[in-house]
Amino acid sequence: MKTNNPFVISGYISSDYFCNRELETEKIISALKNERNITLLSLRRIGKTGIIKHVFNQLSATENYRLLYLDILPTTCLSDFVREFGKAILVEEQNRSGNYLKKITKLISGIRGKLTFNQLTGIPELEIDYKKPHETEKDVATICQYLEEQDSRYIIAIDEFQQIVNYPEKNVEALLRTQIQQHNSINFIFSGSNKHILSSMFSQYGRPFYQSSDIMNLGRISKNIYSEFIVNHFAKYKRSIEIELVNEVLDDYDCYTFYVQYIFNQIFATQITKITHELVVEIAQQILVEREYIYYNYKNLLTNNQFALMKAIAKEWKVERPNSGEFIKKYNLIQASSVNVSLKSLINKDMIYEDGNGYQVYDLFFSKWLARL
Ligand SMILES: Nc1ncnc2c1ncn2[C@@H]1O[C@H](COP(=O)(O)OP(=O)(O)O)[C@@H](O)[C@H]1O
Ligand SMILES: [Mg+2]
Structure with missing residues (x-):
């Protein structure tokens, strides 16, 4: 897929627009292939979600895994978690086969869910009836059981995993850990921006997730690789920017992925053929004014x-x-x-x-x- 602007600032498009991360990608894939879970830690906006999508992109091209992605940032309780989990399965089943509705009806009703159809797009959506009496813990078990029955290997990415410590229910960590442990056919990528919470979850003796996962601190993309990526993207559109100028921006923003992407997205958007120092200064100034x-x-x-x-x-x-x-x-x-x-x-x-x-x-x-x- 080709984009209007090669400096993507939301979502993942394809490896063409994704800068490097080769070593990290290899390490994550190797952990998963060897049936180890892996946890990604970094500041916000460094590229955790991006690399998860990139890993999924690579895996779907070469391997026979079934891939589920859950972003639990908006969740505040275990029922929300169940809904996101159910949604991730729905999305994956939808992408796979035509005949998925019949297949997942039992699962959906098992977790008090209801499928509704978006009136504009016709795409099915999942609603959970929170009022029905239930045991949310059983819902998690029901979902894991469903996955087990599929007889496939699953990789499940849970983004912003630190969120579970804020859930009001007691022992959420223990409950999830117990469920997860029972299923050999599932491996996890956990990811989160709160290093403190997450690393203690996985490295403190006595916590349910203690040593249940490899830990990867996701750092900055290295400057020489990032500058080459940037210069090349301009060149592809027959536009030019001096590498020294790119390096100045990278230094100025500590190679912080989101800020670098954002600035070059805006510079690219000007359509100007030869990017000058003055233009870069002007764009950077404009961004601050807009905000x-x-x-x-x-x-x-x-x-x-x-x-x-x-x-x-x-x-x-x-x-x-x-x-x-x-x-x-x-x-x-x-x-x-x-x-x-x-x-x-x-x-x-x-x-x-x-x-x-x-x-x-x-x-x-x-x-x-x-x-x-
Ligand atoms: N390797 C990369 N190459 C290009 N853009 C990237 C890369 N990694 C992340 N991004 C972009 O940087 C921004 C922040 O990345 P994101 O994955 O959302 O960070 P996080 O999940 O750590 O908060 C997003 O706009 C994303 O598109
Ligand atoms: Mg993210």
């Missing part, structure tokens, strides 16, 4: 101390010790204890992150905007 209303809104949602701290961190881009006397003095912040309180709250809100080398504003466009204030 300004969101950033003013953030300002209203934060306390003055929190906002002052965000601004100070943004001005440095990355700060090793934001509670040091030197930093506090330089930016007229109040005192270390108050900085610590703000910092904790900003980390909880995912406005700031810490990666072992220092603290940074999570949204890099916001960081650039703050630094100019």
Whole structure:
């Protein structure tokens, strides 16, 4: 499939528009083929969902797996989880065969589900009757049983898996682990942005998922590979951009996948044949202006101390010790204890992150905007 813009900023199209990740893809596929589960960890917007889709794309071309993808970010309880699980099966069955409806009717009613048909597209959708009395735990078992009966190997990707720790039901981890363990024909890719929650889930002795999966920290795409990808895509459309200029952008945004894709998407959209430094600066500026209303809104949602701290961190881009006397003095912040309180709250809100080398504003466009204030 060909796109109008080769710098894709949502979803996965094909390997042509997906930069590298060869080693990581190979490692994930090898784990799965050897019947090991694998967990992907990274900051948001680095490329976890992308690589899951890429792995599925490769597997569907070469192997005989059945592939289910569940994004559980919007789920807040076990019933939501069951609905997403059911939906993933529905989608997979739909893509496979013409005669799937009859086949899955029993499963759907077994989990209190109802198939409805979208009036515009005619595509079946799944609704769950939450009012019917039920035991959600049994629903999970019913689904796993269904998969077992298919007599095929399944790979199930559960994206934003850390979400399950917020479910109000007790022992969700144990329940899922027990179900999962019973089925040798299923392997999992778990993925999530909350490193802290997920890594303790898999590495803390006594937790149900302890050592049940390999762990992969998904890093940045390396600069030389990314710049080549970018230059080549321009060249394919008979347009030119100097590699030095691309490298400047990559440095400026720490090779952070989403921001890089977004900027080059916008630069590409100009249709200009020869990309200049001035154009890149203008586009970057324009992006911040377009987002300004969101950033003013953030300002209203934060306390003055929190906002002052965000601004100070943004001005440095990355700060090793934001509670040091030197930093506090330089930016007229109040005192270390108050900085610590703000910092904790900003980390909880995912406005700031810490990666072992220092603290940074999570949204890099916001960081650039703050630094100019
Ligand atoms: N290897 C890649 N090459 C090109 N674009 C990518 C790549 N990986 C991710 N992206 C793009 O970067 C953005 C963020 O990736 P995503 O997979 O959604 O991140 P995450 O799941 O870690 O939050 C998306 O717009 C996606 O299309
Ligand atoms: Mg994702």
